[in-house]
Amino acid sequence: MSSHDVLGRTEGGDLRLVGLTKRYGSFTAVDDLSLTIPQGSFFALLGASGCGKTTTLRMISGLEDPTIGQIFLGEQEVTDLKPYRRPVNTVFQNYALFPHLDIFENVAFGLRRRGLKDVKKSVTDMLDLVELGHLAKRKPTQLSGGQQQRIALARALINQPQVLLLDEPLGALDLKLRRQMQIELKRIQTEVGLTFVHVTHDQEEAMTMADTIAVMNHGRIEQLGSPADLYENPATTFVANFLGQSNLIPASVEGESDGVVTVSAHGQRLKVDAQRCRSTSGKIILGVRPEKVQVATDRGEVPAGFNALTGGKVVDTSFIGVSTQYLVQMPSGEELSVFEQNTGRAIQRPGTEVVVYWDPSQGFGLEGSQDIEAGAEADEEAAA
Amino acid sequence: MTTLTEAPAPVEERAPERKPRRNWTPWVLLLPGLLWLTVFFLVPILTSVSASVQTGNYDDGFKLTWHWANYQDAITKFGTQYYHSLVYSLITTVVCLALAYPVAYFIAFKGGKWKTLLMALVIVPSFTSFLIRTIAWKTILADNGTVVHTLNSLHLLKITTALGWTVGNHVLASPAAVVCGMVYNFLPFTILPLYTSLEKIDPRLHEAGADLYCSPFKTWRRITLPLSMPGVIGGTLLTFIPAVGDYINAQLLGNPNTTVVGQRIEDLFLRQTNGYPVGSAMSVVMMVGTLVIVMTYIWRAGTEDLL
Numbered sequence: 001m002s003s004h005d006v007l008g009r010t011e012g013g014d015l016r017l018v019g020l021t022k023r024y025g026s027f028t029a030v031d032d033l034s035l036t037i038p039q040g041s042f043f044a045l046l047g048a049s050g051c052g053k054t055t056t057l058r059m060i061s062g063l064e065d066p067t068i069g070q071i072f073l074g075e076q077e078v079t080d081l082k083p084y085r086r087p088v089n090t091v092f093q094n095y096a097l098f099p100h101l102d103i104f105e106n107v108a109f110g111l112r113r114r115g116l117k118d119v120k121k122s123v124t125d126m127l128d129l130v131e132l133g134h135l136a137k138r139k140p141t142q143l144s145g146g147q148q149q150r151i152a153l154a155r156a157l158i159n160q161p162q163v164l165l166l167d168e169p170l171g172a173l174d175l176k177l178r179r180q181m182q183i184e185l186k187r188i189q190t191e192v193g194l195t196f197v198h199v200t201h202d203q204e205e206a207m208t209m210a211d212t213i214a215v216m217n218h219g220r221i222e223q224l225g226s227p228a229d230l231y232e233n234p235a236t237t238f239v240a241n242f243l244g245q246s247n248l249i250p251a252s253v254e255g256e257s258d259g260v261v262t263v264s265a266h267g268q269r270l271k272v273d274a275q276r277c278r279s280t281s282g283k284i285i286l287g288v289r290p291e292k293v294q295v296a297t298d299r300g301e302v303p304a305g306f307n308a309l310t311g312g313k314v315v316d317t318s319f320i321g322v323s324t325q326y327l328v329q330m331p332s333g334e335e336l337s338v339f340e341q342n343t344g345r346a347i348q349r350p351g352t353e354v355v356v357y358w359d360p361s362q363g364f365g366l367e368g369s370q371d372i373e374a375g376a377e378a379d380e381e382a383a384a
Numbered sequence: 385m386t387t388l389t390e391a392p393a394p395v396e397e398r399a400p401e402r403k404p405r406r407n408w409t410p411w412v413l414l415l416p417g418l419l420w421l422t423v424f425f426l427v428p429i430l431t432s433v434s435a436s437v438q439t440g441n442y443d444d445g446f447k448l449t450w451h452w453a454n455y456q457d458a459i460t461k462f463g464t465q466y467y468h469s470l471v472y473s474l475i476t477t478v479v480c481l482a483l484a485y486p487v488a489y490f491i492a493f494k495g496g497k498w499k500t501l502l503m504a505l506v507i508v509p510s511f512t513s514f515l516i517r518t519i520a521w522k523t524i525l526a527d528n529g530t531v532v533h534t535l536n537s538l539h540l541l542k543i544t545t546a547l548g549w550t551v552g553n554h555v556l557a558s559p560a561a562v563v564c565g566m567v568y569n570f571l572p573f574t575i576l577p578l579y580t581s582l583e584k585i586d587p588r589l590h591e592a593g594a595d596l597y598c599s600p601f602k603t604w605r606r607i608t609l610p611l612s613m614p615g616v617i618g619g620t621l622l623t624f625i626p627a628v629g630d631y632i633n634a635q636l637l638g639n640p641n642t643t644v645v646g647q648r649i650e651d652l653f654l655r656q657t658n659g660y661p662v663g664s665a666m667s668v669v670m671m672v673g674t675l676v677i678v679m680t681y682i683w684r685a686g687t688e689d690l691l
Contacts, residue, residue, distance in 0.1 A: 063591050083594040084602075096592035100610045110596040113606070155596070 013074015014038050015060065015163050015195060020069035022055050022219075029055040031219035033069070037163075037197060037212075042189050044198045044210035048242070052219035053199045057165050060197065061090045073162050084113075089156035090165040094172065095148045097140035103127070103151055104136040110159040126158040129188065146177045153185070157192060166198040170205060182208045203243050207231070215239050217375070231289075233276060237366055240287050241375035247293065247336045248372050251286040251365075253279075261365065266330050270307045271360040283368030290337035292362040295326055295354040308357040312336065314348050328356055429671075435664035442657040451661065458665035462648050468634070469644040469670070472559070473627035476566040477574075480623045481616065483567070484574035488615070489608075492582035493590075499583075506575050514569060518636050521565045525555040525637070557639040565633035570626065574619040581615030582608070617685050621678060628674055645670055 015037040022030040030052040037043045045053040058064035060071060062083030070079045078086050089110065097106050105112075107126055108119045116122075127133040130150040140148055149169060156164055169185070170178045186209045189196045200206050206213050207227040215222045215230065215238070223235040234240035237248055251265035259274045265286055274280055288307075295314070302308045309330065316327035324347055326338040336356055348354055436454055440446035459466075491502045509517065525531050532555050535541040544550040549560040585608060593603035609616075631646025638644075649666050652659030 061595055063594065082599070083591075084597045084599055088595075090592075090595045092588060092592060092595075094586075094588060096586065096588045098589060098592070098607060100607075109606075113597040113602060159596070 013072075013076075013162070015197070016070075016072040017056070017060070018070040018072065020056065020059060020071065021067050022052070022059060022064065023067045028219050030059070030066075033219070033221060035214065035221065035224070037195060039074075039162075039195055040193050041212055042186065042196045042198065042210045044200060044206035044213045045216055046200055046203060046206040046213050046243075047216035047222075048201055051216040053201075053216045054167060055219075056216070057090070057167055057197065057199045060163065061088050061165050062086045063090075087159075087162040088165060089159050089161040090167060091149075091152045091156050091169045093168045095140075095152035097148055097151060097155070099140055101139075102136065103132070103138050103140065103143070106140065106151060107154045107158055109155060114159075122158055126154045129157070129191070130154045130184075145173055146181065149173060149181060150184075153188070157188070157194070160192075161194065163195045163197055166196060168200055169198070170200075170202075178205070185209055207243075213243075215242060217242075233364055234287065234366070235278060236374070237285060237287075237370045237372055238375035240364075240366065241373070245290055245337055246287045247290060248366070249286045249288075249334070249336075250283065250368065250372065252283050252368075253281050256280055260360070263365075266309055266311070266332060266334075268309055270309070270363075272307075272363045272365045273361055276361075276363070277365030279365060279367045285366040285368055285370065285372060286363055287366055288358050288363040290325070291323075291339040291341070293336065293338045293356055293358045294340055295328065295338050295348055295356055297348065297352060297354055299355050302355055302357040305360070306357045307360050307363065308355050309336075310355050312354050312356050314350050314352045314354055317348060317350055319347060326354075328354060432664045432667050435660050436662075436668050437665075438661045440658065440661075442660075446660060454661045454665040455669070457662050458669055461662075462645065462666065465643055465645045465648050466669075466673075468559075468642060469628055469646070472562055472566060472634070472642075472644065473624055473630070475563050476570060476627045477620050477624045479563070479567045480571050480574040481620055484571060484578050484619060485616075488575050488578035488582050492579055492585075493587060503576075503579060506572050506579075510572055515632065515636075517569060518565050518632055521561070521568065521637055522556060525561050525564065527554055527556065531555055551639065556637065557642075559638070559642050561637040562634050562642050565637045566627055566630060569630075569633065570623045573622040573626070577618035577622060578612065578615040581612045581618070585611045613685070617682065621681070625674060625678065629670065 017033055017035040017037075020030055020033040020035075021028065033052075033056060045056060047053045055064060059066045062078070062081060062085075066079065070077055072078065073087065078088075098109065101109065104123055104127075108123045111119045111122060123136075124133060127136055130153060132147055132150055132154070135143060135147065135151075140151065143151065149172070153166075153169070166185075170181050173181060182205060185196075189209075198206070198210060210227065212224065213227055213230055214224045217238050223230055223239045225233075230239060230243055234243065234246070237246075240246035240248060249265045249270075251263035251270065254262045254264055254269070256262070256274055261272050261274050261277055261280050261284075263270050263272060263284060263286055270286060272286055277284065295312075296302060299308065299310065311331045312328040314326050315329045315335070316325075318325045322342055324340050324342065326340065326348065328336045328338060330336065338356060434448060435446065436458075437448065437450050437452060438446040439449045439451045439454075487506070491499055491506075495502050523529065532541070532553070535544070535555065536553070541550060541553060541555070544555075544560060545552060550558040555561055555564075589607050589611070590603055593607045594600075598606060629646055631644050631650065634642050634644040635647055645666060649663045649670075652663035652666070656663075
């Protein structure tokens with residue numbers, strides 16, 4: 001259903017990208033991307049720098065023209081619409097507030113350009129929403145980073161765009177402020193009910209705020225889903241490594257029965273749910289998140305039916321209060337991460353021989369032909 | 385017995401409070417500049433002002449007679465010259481701004497890696513003498529040159545002559561020629577400050593403008609122009625101030641009907657035996673007049689905080 005507002009714009013509708021491609025010379029920044037972002041959702045495009053997420057965002061805003069492909073807002077095609085004619089607004093990475101205008105005029109800017117005369121109430125309301133009403137007369141340079149960020153948000157939101165684009169909006173803030181703003185942004189999005197498309201390289205930020213995350217890599221969407229879905233069931237090694245950490249173990253399938261796949265890895269037999277396997281024959285990669293894994297000194301401690309890998313040796317132990325992180329080296333040299341919650345169990349010192357074990361239903365299986373390290377470097381890069 | 389709560393005994397042997405040493409370095413560093421300004425700015429100005437109220441002639445010497453009538457002469461007898469100086473310099477400033485803005489804008493936002501080279505090209509002509517460059521315009525605007533030829537074949541010369549910009553079938557020795565020379569000579573002074581202030585504008589602000597419903601023109605009007613105002617003010621001042629006092633262009637490219645104040649002052653100083661007082665009075669009038677115009681301009685532009 002769509003209705004027309006006073007400006008004659010069509011309201012409502014999903015944002016649809018169809019076969020969107022952007023090339024710069026021989027470099028393909030965005031590669032045949034098709035995506036539907038439902039109205040009112042908080043959508044995150046997550047990826048390392050250079051994955052094409054910002055280019056995608058800029059094509060939606062109109063600041064970049066796609067080489068091929070179409071963009072729809074509801075029923076309306078906006079592919080060739082100039083940025084200033086699109087009902088889309090952006091919160092820029094560096095905020096791009098107008099230094100010659102005070103905060104009030106910055107926020108009022110979009111309304112004034114559309115010819116609205118009486119902007120006072122809307123601007124005041126908007127400044128109240130971001131809780132900065134008292135700073136209306138200040139110049140942007142007199143504000144802190146967090147305040148500027150909120151003004152940038154207010155300046156975009158006040159136009160009630162069909163889609164609000166956020167380009168690494170919290171990138172310039174320190175950790176504490178970033179956490180605070182994540183909650184704030186989520187609150188505002190819930191309150192105003194607009195579609196937010198959020199670009200970030202910070203997986204935690206994406207997970208905290210977004211309903212749906214698209215993990216991008218090399219101009220393509222690697223996987224799309226809810227944060228929990230992506231985390232629990234990564235489709236590729238890239239997603240498994242980029243979104244949180246994963247222990248990825250090369251394994252070969254030995255057989256399948258009753259929805260359970262039996263594999264062999266490190267010369268030992270392990271099980272994994274067939275439903276959670278992307279491939280159930282030949283070589284696969286068995287994955288398990290570090291926090292699902294536990295260590296024991298004695299095979300006897302391992303509950304019946306659990307996967308267990310013996311022969312490992314603790315090479316590093318970091319006690320960080322809520323949990324203890326172990327690095328366990330297998331005889332083959334591969335290292336496995338274990339995050340054990342602090343439930344009062346004994347802490348294993350480096351050098352201890354341990355059994356590593358986990359519930360088979362918590363593992364997942366991936367296509368065996370992929371680069372097992374994919375996404376791990378990208379994540380480090382993004383965190384740096 | 386001492387307890388922990390007891391205040392420590394006052395320290396007697398605290399270092400004696402040092403007398404703040406007088407720091408002379410800034411003054412010493414300022415001295416050469418101050419000296420220079422005194423000798424070559426303050427003294428000449430005072431001499432000028434004093435000469436403007438003297439009477440006498442070159443042979444018998446000049447006496448300070450507080451002869452304020454010199455100012456009456458300086459103002460009433462040379463109205464045309466003041467008018468020319470003002471009009472030519474104002475037109476020059478406006479034309480320079482109109483030409484310089486697009487150039488500076490282009491270099492600042494589209495210059496990319498060529499920025500420095502392009503700016504160098506703007507400045508390079510200044511390495512040739514001002515006089516020689518002005519004389520070159522005699523050739524450019526000569527009767528058998530391309531400019532006259534083109535204007536003639538387009539029948540534009542008749543129009544410009546009717547408007548009083550050119551004289552007869554000539555471009556040379558006309559108000560238009562004077563303004564052309566001035567625009568040419570002062571253009572870099574408009575471009576440089578404009579470029580500096582445009583270059584400082586974050587191009588992402590243009591994107592923010594486009595994102596917030598500004599067409600390219602509106603973006604320029606609402607964002608670029610206000611942010612480049614320091615450059616506009618600076619550039620126009622750097623053009624107007626030397627232009628209003630310039631008389632080389634009028635001398636070399638003009639005719640007897642295009643004389644400006646500078647030419648008259650030169651004439652009074654160098655070719656009249658009793659010209660010093662009135663010449664000085666004219667200089668003072670020009671100085672005060674320019675100052676008033678400039679101050680009014682800055683005040684009206686409301687950019688004191690930007691300057």
